[in-house]
Amino acid sequence: MNNLLEYIGIEPGRLHFSWISSAEATKFQDTVIKVTDAVKALGPAQRMVKDIRRVA
């Protein structure tokens, strides 16, 4: 899926995959911080966005 999205031009880093057990609270926290930082660094998504003002 990641490969396909990159292939069609979605920025690498917008989609993340992780295995986290329900017992791994710290890993979950770390991952969420990393993911949000990575996505914030990319800025707002420009692709695959439905602009409700344009659609409606």
Added chain:
Amino acid sequence: MEAIAQKIREAAAKLLSEGAVDCVIGYAKGTVPMRDYPYFAYTPEEAQNLTWSPFCTNNLANFLIRRTAGEVGKVAIVAQGCVSRSIVGLIKENQITREQVYILGVPSHGMVDRRKVEARFPLKTITEVLVDGEDLIVKGKGFEERIPQKEVRRSNCYTCVQRNPVIVDEVVAEDGPNDWGGNIDAVAAPWEKLEPLQRWAAFEETVKDCIRCYACRDACPLCYCHVCFVDESQPQWCGKGQDEADVATFHILRAFHCAGRCTDCGACESACPMGIKVRRFTSKIEKDVRQLYDYTPGLDLESTPPLSVYRPNDPQEFIK
């Protein structure tokens, strides 16, 4: 070509008159040039309508599925390489059983892309296309031209690796060479060499004509879900209109659902009324599965599809 068609008709008539099968699925000559269509012969007389030509672009395996429960009769199907691979896939996915289907094997000579032929005669109407050996004779009002089939084949047919059927009950025509010598890796996933920004632009350009008719899905033997994700309304995964985000979602997800299953038969691309190059995304998935999982779908009944089995050495670099 006509010799093969004659053999198909004979084999079909024999099966139907003996009562060995209820129906023979094949192709019949279309009313429009270059549009031979799937045909269901139920009687030996109807079997005489069957044909075989370079215009048989539908994947007949599509018609083996969705049979009503309790229907036990056997059907015969005319299958070249890609159709037989799709049948193998359907058997593996428990959609049909091997016993339900009788396969009339035919080697594929490559199918013609009617758009490539039409493009050679801009603003002209083609009224008849005849097959003469390796050439096509294209006729219309005031013109008649001969074009070699090899110049106008569908793009997936050039890189076919399995022209001969993989499983067969009755050989209608002897196997020929198995490939055309085309290298699929050289042409698959054409956007890989582009920069991310260009890729998105290329993707948008490719799907911009999509009218969401779902012909690609309906022509695909893999798309047998009773309710497709785009048709579901609770929850509605994907909007119904032609908003570009919805169109993109449909195409990305449909391609992804075919991962590890797509045999690159090209039925989707041939079915598209808008001429969208659907294989630009499906070929990427097909290539990834081949390279990352060392798997080519539909070549045998024994191997396990990569997405239904876990192996310790599965590629997992994307998981952080």
